[in-house]
Amino acid sequence: MPKIVRLHRLGGPEELRLEDAAPEMPQAGEVRIRVQAIGLNNSEAQLRRGDYPMLKASLPCRIGRECAGIVDAIAPDVESIGLGDLVSTIPAFDIQRNGVYGDWCVVPAAAVVRVPAHLDRIEAAAVWQQYLTAYGPLVEYGRADGRHTVLITAGASSVGLGAIQMAKTLGCKVIATTRSGGKAEIIRRAGADHVIVTERDKLVPSVLDATGGRGFDFALDPIAGPGLANLVDAAANSATIFLYGQLATEATPFPLVTVMRKGLSIRGYTLWEITLDPQKRERAVRFIFDGLDARRLRPIVDRIFDLSDIVAAHRYLESGQQAGKIVVKTESRTP
Amino acid sequence: MPKIVRLHRLGGPEELRLEDAAPEMPQAGEVRIRVQAIGLNNSEAQLRRGDYPMLKASLPCRIGRECAGIVDAIAPDVESIGLGDLVSTIPAFDIQRNGVYGDWCVVPAAAVVRVPAHLDRIEAAAVWQQYLTAYGPLVEYGRADGRHTVLITAGASSVGLGAIQMAKTLGCKVIATTRSGGKAEIIRRAGADHVIVTERDKLVPSVLDATGGRGFDFALDPIAGPGLANLVDAAANSATIFLYGQLATEATPFPLVTVMRKGLSIRGYTLWEITLDPQKRERAVRFIFDGLDARRLRPIVDRIFDLSDIVAAHRYLESGQQAGKIVVKTESRTP
Numbered sequence: 276m277p278k279i280v281r282l283h284r285l286g287g288p289e290e291l292r293l294e295d296a297a298p299e300m301p302q303a304g305e306v307r308i309r310v311q312a313i314g315l316n317n318s319e320a321q322l323r324r325g326d327y328p329m330l331k332a333s334l335p336c337r338i339g340r341e342c343a344g345i346v347d348a349i350a351p352d353v354e355s356i357g358l359g360d361l362v363s364t365i366p367a368f369d370i371q372r373n374g375v376y377g378d379w380c381v382v383p384a385a386a387v388v389r390v391p392a393h394l395d396r397i398e399a400a401a402v403w404q405q406y407l408t409a410y411g412p413l414v415e416y417g418r419a420d421g422r423h424t425v426l427i428t429a430g431a432s433s434v435g436l437g438a439i440q441m442a443k444t445l446g447c448k449v450i451a452t453t454r455s456g457g458k459a460e461i462i463r464r465a466g467a468d469h470v471i472v473t474e475r476d477k478l479v480p481s482v483l484d485a486t487g488g489r490g491f492d493f494a495l496d497p498i499a500g501p502g503l504a505n506l507v508d509a510a511a512n513s514a515t516i517f518l519y520g521q522l523a524t525e526a527t528p529f530p531l532v533t534v535m536r537k538g539l540s541i542r543g544y545t546l547w548e549i550t551l552d553p554q555k556r557e558r559a560v561r562f563i564f565d566g567l568d569a570r571r572l573r574p575i576v577d578r579i580f581d582l583s584d585i586v587a588a589h590r591y592l593e594s595g596q597q598a599g600k601i602v603v604k605t606e607s608r609t610p
Numbered sequence: 611m612p613k614i615v616r617l618h619r620l621g622g623p624e625e626l627r628l629e630d631a632a633p634e635m636p637q638a639g640e641v642r643i644r645v646q647a648i649g650l651n652n653s654e655a656q657l658r659r660g661d662y663p664m665l666k667a668s669l670p671c672r673i674g675r676e677c678a679g680i681v682d683a684i685a686p687d688v689e690s691i692g693l694g695d696l697v698s699t700i701p702a703f704d705i706q707r708n709g710v711y712g713d714w715c716v717v718p719a720a721a722v723v724r725v726p727a728h729l730d731r732i733e734a735a736a737v738w739q740q741y742l743t744a745y746g747p748l749v750e751y752g753r754a755d756g757r758h759t760v761l762i763t764a765g766a767s768s769v770g771l772g773a774i775q776m777a778k779t780l781g782c783k784v785i786a787t788t789r790s791g792g793k794a795e796i797i798r799r800a801g802a803d804h805v806i807v808t809e810r811d812k813l814v815p816s817v818l819d820a821t822g823g824r825g826f827d828f829a830l831d832p833i834a835g836p837g838l839a840n841l842v843d844a845a846a847n848s849a850t851i852f853l854y855g856q857l858a859t860e861a862t863p864f865p866l867v868t869v870m871r872k873g874l875s876i877r878g879y880t881l882w883e884i885t886l887d888p889q890k891r892e893r894a895v896r897f898i899f900d901g902l903d904a905r906r907l908r909p910i911v912d913r914i915f916d917l918s919d920i921v922a923a924h925r926y927l928e929s930g931q932q933a934g935k936i937v938v939k940t941e942s943r944t945p
Contacts, residue, residue: 328867499866513883515875521866529864531834531856532663534878540850541876543869548848 279377280585283335285325288589291338291376293582298379300348306356306384307348308364312400313376313582313603314341315592317432317497317520322370323589328521329545330370337374340366343390343399344380344607353384362387363399365407365560367550376585378605386550388560391567401574401600402563405437407546409495410559412517413441415549416542417493421446426482426491426509428498429522430467431458431598436575438495439465444571447493450485452478454595461598465575478502482509490514498522504530507539515540575599582606614712615920618670620660623924626673626711628917633714635683641691642683642716643699647735648917648938649676650927652767652832652857657705658924663856664880665705672709675701678725678734679715679942688719697722698734700742700895702885711920713940721885723895726902736909736935740772741898742881744830747852748776749897750890751877752828756781761817761826761844763833764857765802766793766933771910773830774800779906785820787813789930796933800910813837817844825849833857839865842874850875910934917941 276295284290301307319338321327332338343363346356356362364375367386374380390399413419425442429435430451442449443466451467453459459470469485471478482491490511496503500523506516507530516539521527534541549555566572577597580588582605592601611630619625636642654673656662667673678698681691691697699710702721709715725734748754760777764770765786777784778801786802788794794805804820806813817826825846831838835858841851842865851874856862869876884890901907912932915923917940927936 329871499864503864518866518870521870527864527866529834529838529862529876531853531862531878534876535853535856535880536664537878538880538883539878541864541869543866543872543874545870545873548873 277378278582279379280338280374281335282323282332282338285323285332285334288323288586288593290323291585291589293585296377298348299381301350301381303350303352304383304385305350305381306346306353306387307379307381308342308344308362308375308387309347309607310342310344310375310378310380310605311396311607312343312605313339314400314404315588315601315603316340316404317522317592320589320593333371336371337376338370339374339376340364340368340370341400341404342375342380343396346387350384356384356387356389361390361399363390363402365403365550365556366546367556376603378582391564394567397576397579397602397604398574400602401433401576402567404546405433405574405600406441406563406566406572407549407559408434408519409438409441410562411544411546411549412493412495412519413438413445414562415555415559417515419445419447419493423492424448424450424486424489426494426506427451427467428494428496429453430462430470432497433575433600434497436462436465436599437572439467440572441566444566448486450482450491458598461575478505479508486511493517495519499527500525501528503527503541507533507537510537510539512537513539515542517542517544519544576602579604612713613917614714615673615709616670617658617667617673620658620667620669623658623921623928625658626920626924628920631712633683634716636685636716638685638687639718639720640685640716641681641688641719641722642714643677643679643697643710643722644682644942645677645679645710645713645715645940646731646942647678647940648674648711649735649739650923650936650938651675651739652855652927655924655928668706671706672711673705674709674711675699675703675705676735676739677710677715678731681722685719691719691722691724696725696731696734698725698737700738700885700891701881702891711938713917726899729902732911732914732937732939733909735937736768736911737898737902739881740768740909740935741776741901741907742884742894743769743854744773744776745894745897746879746881746884747828747830747854748773748780750884750894752850754780754782754828758827759783759785759821759824759846761829761841762786762802763829763831765797765805767832768910768935769832771797771800771934772907774802775907776901779901783821785817785826793933796910813840814843821846828852830854834862835860836863838862838876842868842872845872845874847872848874850877852877852879854879911937914939
């Protein structure tokens with residue numbers, strides 16, 4: 276019997292229950308995917324715990340937004356996707372109803388993309404969250420290029436590593452941060468020109484030092500909290516700081532005077548801006564496919580778990596030990 | 611003997627000392643102006659008290675950034691301005707050294723603009739701070755037009771009224787706030803489509819009501835503080851909130867989740883971005899002159915004081931009773 280993961284109660288990783296569930300038929304506009312691999316995201320641990328700032332779970336619910344697999348059922352009105360297509364999902368749907376953790380999922384056809392042949396199923400499940408998140412600030416809004424220095428905090432996260440690769444394809448100078456020295460090497464290999472180990476190095480002088488005193492032009496930060504003051508101090512005049520998450524547990528004071536003095540933009544951002552806008556999404560997908568084809572964007576996978584070990588996978592996700600993406604694979608049972 | 615105002619000690623309006631001072635000769639790149647009228651700004655009261663966030667006064671110092679008058683001395687290297695020209699000053703210089711409160715001032719020629727014949731000296735002293743402040747957010751950065759709704763807080767301040775006029779010339783829908791009902795009429799006459807009296811009306815439902823539930827596209831706010839949370843709640847998706855002052859005495863918490871959810875930009879701004887950049891300044895001055903020529907921009911002057919009453923003028927400035935600009939006139943003594 277195929278399995279899906281369902282959440283009945285908020286709490287620790289053990290609340291992820293693997294349950295038998297016969298595949299459902301897609302409704303109008305939807306397709307069903309026989310899931311082969313699932314990409315995990317921090318926001319899913321937040322949703323599970325009940326501290327995801329963007330959404331409170333309505334229990335019981337499914338969970339998960341990124342997977343790769345084979346289309347095995349299609350609503351009659353769907354023409355863009357065919358049976359048997361190898362696809363992956365773009366985060367652009369209700370992750371409680373259409374959650375992808377499991378052997379099957381049903382998602383809107385508009386959130387499904389055919390995957391290039393050279394990507395294996397593991398990589399295909401590790402593409403969209405990271406590169407779409409990086410795309411908005413760097414390309415769609417920032418139009419970053421060789422004139423710009425980009426600061427990427429949490430540089431060893433999957434989004435961090437994806438953003439480093441993307442910023443380098445654009446010709447930017449890249450500075451990335453990581454808490455401890457253990458992940459500096461993978462960050463450097465992803466392309467960062469400078470790595471700041473925040474346990475050891477002070478952020479502001481390190482950034483100023485790496486930029487001849489000028490500061491960064493763009494920052495991508497999923498942390499916020501009191502650290503925003505340091506970002507503001509390390510910013511060049513007219514810089515934009517994109518805040519795309521709230522990993523900090525403390526509130527975020529707003530350093531108004533320096534923000535005014537430097538003419539800074541503090542920009543809240545989620546990838547939904549890209550994924551829910553058909554034109555932006557199309558541009559983004561094309562840009563990312565081009566990068567994947569040229570092998571300038573290469574998803575970095577840290578570790579692969581089996582679906583039956585989903586609890587261990589989330590425990591590892593929360594440990595903060597990983598550098599890059601955690602992927603869960605299924606046994607590809609035929610529904 | 612000509613007089614100038616000098617500040618020897620931080621404190622109340624009475625610290626503005628009117629002193630005899632023979633006119634100084636302009637240094638390289640400078641011109642001297644026989645001042646006829648002076649525009650007062652809130653930031654000058656803040657500087658005098660010692661709570662101007664952008665600058666701490668080095669005492670003793672002069673003060674003031676906006677005046678109109680006749681050029682009566684020119685450094686040999688200045689070609690752009692002639693003796694006898696009627697000019698006004700653009701805030702783009704050290705207001706402590708080049709402060710304009712007094713019968714004369716010496717300012718950089720680059721910060722001086724010839725004034726159109728139809729503007730009298732009082733209006734000419736009330737142009738630049740307000741319209742240049744409004745120009746950056748509305749024109750240079752926001753490119754606001756008929757598709758946009760603009761929220762202008764402190765709508766009866768000189769910048770507020772100037773921004774209302776400018777937003778209307780661009781075709782925007784304009785919502786403006788004022789604390790008490792007494793200034794609603796002047797705000798409406800300046801062109802605002804909706805006036806929110808914050809003592810009486812709730813900001814968020816009022817803005818949503820005026821925009822069919824959508825919220826504003828741009829806000830110009832000189833207050834910041836805890837009220838930023840309301841602005842964020844009243845913003846449309848992708849809106850930009852320009853913070854150009856810190857009238858609030860409390861800190862500014864950052865409402866991160868809503869800022870992320872809506873994809874908002876919180877943009878620190880000062881008019882120095884425009885006045886210190888020759889190209890932006892040229893575009894701004896041309897835009898404002900066009901508006902003045904067409905009488906679509908008309909400085910609103912609340913009250914005129916004599917220079918000998920500078921203390922009373924600052925007391926009135928701090929009272930918050932005014933709607934529009936407070937101007938101080940001199941006796942135009944020939945230096």
